[in-house]
Amino acid sequence: MTRPLDLTHEKRNIGPQRIQRPTYVDLLPTCNNACPAGENIQAWLTHAQAGRFKDAWQSLTENNPLPAIHGRVCYHPCENACNRGKLDSSVSIHAVERFLGDLALEENWQFEISAAPTGKRVLVVGAGPSGLSAAYHLARLGHTVEIHEAGPLAGGMMHFGIPSYRLPRDVLDAEIKRIENMGVRIVLNHRVDDLLAEKAAGHFDALFVAVGAHIxxxxxxxxxxxxxxxxxxxxxxxxxxxxxxxxxxxxxxxxxxxxxxxxxxxxxxxxxxxxxxxxxxxxxxxxxxxxxxxxxxxxxxxxxxxxxxxxxxxxxxxxxxxxxxxxxxxxxxxxxxxxxxxxxxxxxxxxxx
The missing domain is CATH 3.50.50.60 (FAD/NAD(P)-binding domain)
Structure with missing residues (x-):
């Protein structure tokens, strides 16, 4: 007669055991991981698929304030990394981003600032894509932001390096204007040669240098x-x-x-x-x-x-x-x-x- 197994005292005989433990790794979706702007792509695509276009745009611009521009000039590595491409074809992320960016300009959607004013002043040196993006995120955090740009126009290489047949200037100017509408001040024809002197003269609390690669x-x-x-x-x-x-x-x-x-x-x-x-x-x-x-x-x-x-x-x-x-x-x-x-x-x- 087989003796009943005592699960309380005879632990060695309860059956096969494994000493390996699962390792949980928090990974990004492949499209997000490939995006240079760090966009939460699957989140805003979900809104767009459901027809919630403003929600999609708001989700997109949490990371990237220039979707109408990126929707034209970005080389969309997200689509190369898209898992859907292994099944049939990649999701047209680039086209949806451009659609949302253009719709936002048509509907005059503006950025909202929910953070309370911090009383801090930040100087951004350079009004190219990096400087404009930094100013946008700083303004959302409640800081007062001023951009000093050496050239006659804001936009940096977007204005002077990307031809207008690829990036229409009305689109570029409109997306820059929306950042200015947040209270960001852009001072043109103002070259900064001495960062510390500029910081002291303007009573700024911090600096962000975004001079770009244009030499x-x-x-x-x-x-x-x-x-x-x-x-x-x-x-x-x-x-x-x-x-x-x-x-x-x-x-x-x-x-x-x-x-x-x-x-x-x-x-x-x-x-x-x-x-x-x-x-x-x-x-x-x-x-x-x-x-x-x-x-x-x-x-x-x-x-x-x-x-x-x-x-x-x-x-x-x-x-x-x-x-x-x-x-x-x-x-x-x-x-x-x-x-x-x-x-x-x-x-x-x-x-x-």
């Missing part, structure tokens, strides 16, 4: 006519301010990033014949592939695997490159010539320190 990188190229060489950011800024330079019929753009694509497409719109010179192949370029596709569709010529060695008036001597197994360009010792009347350097940007 173009350069490289030394032997040339007999350096006057025909300019940087991409300066070129885009001159076009934006109505001071587009006269460059001649053919314009070469040196670089393979998104700024190079923007400069080439703007040059095309000004009536020039742009050609891009880039040292890697298309697969290894830093620009997004659709940017290159759109540039090619508009008539921009792209010379892959080429690096400029010398410029003699309008004749560019370029070396033909090849890509090794690690994707790095290697010289071949073979050369050819290209003709262009001017050169726009689009080799990246550095922070203005």
């Amino acid at each position: 173009s990188k350069r490289t030394e190229i032997p040339s007999r006519d350096a006057g025909k060489m300019l940087d991409a950011i300066g070129f885009l800024k001159d076009v934006e301010t109505g001071n587009a330079p006269k460059l001649g019929r053919r314009v070469a753009i040196y670089g393979g990033g998104n700024t190079a694509m923007d400069a080439a497409r703007v040059a095309k719109r000004l009536g020039y014949e742009p050609l891009i010179i880039y040292r890697r192949d298309r697969e290894h370029m830093p620009a997004h592939d659709f940017e290159a596709t759109e540039a090619l569709e508009e008539g921009v010529k792209i010379h892959w695997l080429r690096t400029i060695k010398n410029i003699d008036e309008t004749t560019f001597t370029v070396e033909i490159m090849e890509v090794d197994e690690k994707g790095r360009p290697q010289p071949t010792g073979q050369f050819e010539t290209l003709e262009a009347d001017a050169l726009i350097m689009a080799l990246g940007q550095d922070v203005d320190t």
Whole structure:
């Protein structure tokens, strides 16, 4: 006869035991994790799906005060990370964000400040996307915020680096105005050279430095006519301010990033014949592939695997490159010539320190 198991005293015989314990990890949804702005994407998408568009916009702008802008210029890595893409296709997060941003402008929705005034004053240096976002969040916390901007317009690289065909200026200005409506003061044409002196003069309690990366990188190229060489950011800024330079019929753009694509497409719109010179192949370029596709569709010529060695008036001597197994360009010792009347350097940007 089998003796009944005594669960009180014979604990070793109660059955199989495991010594492993589950580990609980608090992870973000893949779309949220991939979002550079840290948006709570699934939360505002839930509101939007239910038709609660203002609730969706309010949820979205808890993290990002510029949805109409981001809905146009963001490269939406959230959609690449979307789990739905493993089943059929990613959720159109980018399009919904733009819809909500535009609807908010149409309906004149404004930001609400629920926090009580703190009596603290904060100076933000720079009115680009970082400075504007910081000012927005600081104002929501009840602080008094003032932005000092060295340039004539607020927006930073959104205004002077992103062409208007990608970001309409009325949309940009409207979203900046909504931040100003929170009580944020923007002082233009005011360069800050001494942070501590500026802080003391304005009786500020804290500083936020948001000067941005708008200093173009350069490289030394032997040339007999350096006057025909300019940087991409300066070129885009001159076009934006109505001071587009006269460059001649053919314009070469040196670089393979998104700024190079923007400069080439703007040059095309000004009536020039742009050609891009880039040292890697298309697969290894830093620009997004659709940017290159759109540039090619508009008539921009792209010379892959080429690096400029010398410029003699309008004749560019370029070396033909090849890509090794690690994707790095290697010289071949073979050369050819290209003709262009001017050169726009689009080799990246550095922070203005």
